[in-house]
Amino acid sequence: MTLTQPTTSPAAVAVREACPSCVVLPGDPGYDAARVAWNVAVDQRPAAVATPRSVEDVVAVVRAAAAHGLRVAPQSSGHAAAPLAGRLGSSVLLRMHELTGVTVDPATRTARVTGGTLWADVVAAAAPYGLTALHGSSPDVAVAGYTLGGGLSFYARQHGLAANSVVALEVVTAAGELVRASESEHAELFWALRGGGGSFGVVVAIELQLLPVADVVAGMLLWPLERAPEVVRAWARWTREVPETVTTSLRVMSFPPLPELPPFLSGRRIVVIDGALLEDDHRAAELLGPLRALAPEMDTFARMPAAGLLAVHMDPPGPTPNVGDHAVLDALPDAAVDALLAEVGPGTTTSLLFAELRHLGGALGRPAAGAGALAQLPGAYALFCVAVAPFPEAAAVGAADARKVVDALAPFSGGRSILNFAERAETDASTAFEAEAVSRLRAVRAEVDPDGVFQANHEV
DSSP, X not given: OOOOOOOOOHHHHHHHHHSTTTEEOTTSTTHHHHTOOSSTTSOOOOSEEEOOSSHHHHHHHHHHHHHTTOEEEEESSOTTOGGGTTOOTTEEEEEOTTXXXXXXXXXXXXXXXXXXXXXHHHHHHHGXXXXXXXXXXXXXXXXXXXXXXXXXXXXXXHHOOGGGGEEEEEEEOTTSOEEEXXXXXSHHHHHHHTTSOXXXXXXXXXXXXXXXXXXXXXXXXXXXXXXXXXXHHHHHHHHTTSOTTEEEEEEEEEOOOOTTSOTTTTTOEEEEEEEEEOSOHHHHHHHHHHHHTTOOSEEOOEEEEGGGHHHHTOOOSSOOOEEEEEEEESOOOHHHHHHHHHHHSTTOOOOOSEEEEEEOOGGGGSOOTTOOSOOOOOSSEEEEEEXXXXXXHHHHHHHHHHHHHHHHTGGGBOSOOOGGGOOOTTOOGGGGSOHHHHHHHHHHHXXXXXXXXXXXXXXX
């Protein structure tokens, strides 16, 4: 990361004066550290960085920014920061990672999650009560951004999107007002925030419905890459038959020979199937039988505390430079498998860390009762490709390799997007929604943020 030159605007200075304890400007000590996202490949250069520690700080920053013609870009962990690169010169980057906390109510099976809290903290707080949440695959993803974008968990085929588990939200609006949005309060804003993205305000708290799941059958199966043609086709057939209690992903992965990696990963190219089954042990074993018949070299599927599911997917344990691309597939016939393997299978060379297919369908494909803007997720599989990008040249190669896979599978895609996976700035946010929902989202935004104060990764 290169250091910034100390250039500031009068508007940015006014924002710092409104909240001097939480705002840093270019040239200030701490500015360069404050602007770094989890995806450290993204060079964020905002007019100011605010790190609020209270709701009052958020209100002060939003009011000052709006009054002086600056936009506000809320960000918690910054996993999906890539679309903001080069777009923050007239914006205050509002880093929410210091405004955190979780309160669980076991009687109502709900959790109140503050600001930039990570999923690891929510899962840990819920576990003593035999509860869990529709969390993501990574423990250090923040609840807010994940949920506003829909939220795709390993419980999703039975329980749907995380966005539709939201009971209420507390939001600072473009006018700098703190409001509560629920079914009975600011109902249109409540609808828009559940899956509609971050264009509508700063979410300072979310109330979530929890699941009565204390333990789960989960784990992974692993094969060397040369088994990919057999394994990918078998998984594709298997996913067409399993009940919606089963949510899994398949990844073709490539690892460099690094000493910090375990031997079963270091310097290897492999195929991994992982996920969760909300079944008893006997039924889970029956369902896993066809995959186990393929004789994986590693099989970790077993009953575990629900909190253990956060480690199953082996996501990077800390900030990582990366680039990626994605698509939603309507089917995975043999021709689609052939197209995937032609890019990342045996005999190929790729810079991708992984090309992943996540099984959709089940509850994801049905409109949820009382749903928000993202009522369902049409499609059969989500395709997500990621490359590690420690320097610009690697980022260019990785982005090109990810695009090659997406393009190869384009004949099997209907052109829909998933905001949680949309790494490219040019992604049209409207492709994540039904046409009627897009019109309604734009109407809500015109009502709550007519001047476009808030800057989301993907704006409707």
